[in-house]
Amino acid sequence: MSDLEFWTAASALWIAVAWAPYILDRMAVRGIMGAMANPSPDLAPQSAWAERAKAAHKVSVELFVAFAPLAGIAMMRLPVDTYAGTLAMFFFIGTIIHYVVYTLGIVVIRTLAFLLASLSTVALGLRVFGVI
Numbered sequence: 001m002s003d004l005e006f007w008t009a010a011s012a013l014w015i016a017v018a019w020a021p022y023i024l025d026r027m028a029v030r031g032i033m034g035a036m037a038n039p040s041p042d043l044a045p046q047s048a049w050a051e052r053a054k055a056a057h058k059v060s061v062e063l064f065v066a067f068a069p070l071a072g073i074a075m076m077r078l079p080v081d082t083y084a085g086t087l088a089m090f091f092f093i094g095t096i097i098h099y100v101v102y103t104l105g106i107v108v109i110r111t112l113a114f115l116l117a118s119l120s121t122v123a124l125g126l127r128v129f130g131v132i
Contacts, residue, residue, distance in 0.1 A: 003085025004078075008071040011092045015064055018057045018099055025050035049103050056102035059114065060095045067091055067121045073128050084127055091120040 001009075026035040029044050037043065046054075067088075074084040094117030101109045126132045 002075070002079065003082065004071060004075055004088045007085060007088035007092045008068065008075075011064060011067070011088070011095060014092070014096060014099075015057070015060050018053075018060060021103070022046065022050040022053040022057070025053075049105070052105060053099070053103040056099040056110075059102070060099060063091075063095060063114075063117050063121065067117075067124065070121065070124045070128055074124060077128060081127070083132075084124060087120045087124045087127065091117050091124075094118075094120060 023035065025047050029046055029050075030037070034043055045051075071084075071088060074081065078084050094113050094115075097113035098110055098117060101113060123132065
């Protein structure tokens with residue numbers, strides 16, 4: 001397995017499980033049946049950290065929508081390219097840091113982590129096009 005494949009799979013796996021903390025908070029705040037109910041204004045609001053975690057998860061999904069196809073193309077066109085693997089690692093690190101610091105409410109680092117993941121995606125796209 002190449003570094004690109006590993007870090008892309010790790011990113012996908014992270015995004016697939018990042019919902020768990022805020023759903024567990026929803027169960028703690030609303031109870032199991034309240035967590036499974038449709039959204040309603042009469043339900044208890046979630047904890048502030050859980051709302052931030054949900055927003056961070058949404059951002060991760062949106063970033064991955066752009067990253068994943070580029071990673072797939074790079075896997076086909078550049079199968080032994082270590083630079084693409086490094087960019088995938090930076091994407092993964094950026095999304096993890098973004099989620100954690102967003103959940104904790106740390107604003108400046110959150111933005112820098114988002115930029116790391118975003119710029120990794122842009123650089124991967126430029127690599128696929130042969131620009132860098």
